[in-house]
Amino acid sequence: MVLAYNDSAGISARFNLNVLVMLNRELGADFDVSNFTHSPVWNAENSGVESHIRANKGMTVSLPGLGTSIELGEGEGIFPAISCKFTREGVTRELGDVGLEVTQWYTDSAAMYGVLVAAQKN
Structure with a gap:
């Protein structure tokens, strides 16, 4: 299942990294998308693939539209999506x-x- 969400064409990665583009546009954030990696993970307990976006290095990101900023350490991430499989x-x-x-x-x-x-x- 993870391969379906980590396709060789990079479609899923672009889709999930687009969350950062949207935050930049809608909230005036300053995410540098090139500093993040798409990282899907299988969660057996929830029968789903979690699409994580992980920071390649530590950084501080401003989110003026929310009046705040966030600190991300190397490897820390944002969890924008889950795709569950049901029986x-x-x-x-x-x-x-x-x-x-x-x-x-x-x-x-x-x-x-x-x-x-x-x-x-x-």
């Missing part, structure tokens, strides 16, 4: 925990993707 059993259990039940389940022929309909339990 039918897990989703059914989680929905049940909040009073919902799966009433319909649709999948592709290989059962790789699913869409469900849930309703409040009677």
Whole structure:
């Protein structure tokens, strides 16, 4: 799964590093994007890939739009995204925990993707 979020073309890296570009534009921050590395990590407990952006060196970044600045040490990061993978059993259990039940389940022929309909339990 990590390879899907660390593709050789660098598409995922550009997507996640764009968070810094947006912070610069929207909040007047002064992130130097070239000082960061995209670093996806598999989190088995949450069944998901966490997309981290890690500082290549220590730095102070100003965020005037928030009236603050942040200190980042080398290797410290920002955690902009998580992509979770769900199983039918897990989703059914989680929905049940909040009073919902799966009433319909649709999948592709290989059962790789699913869409469900849930309703409040009677």
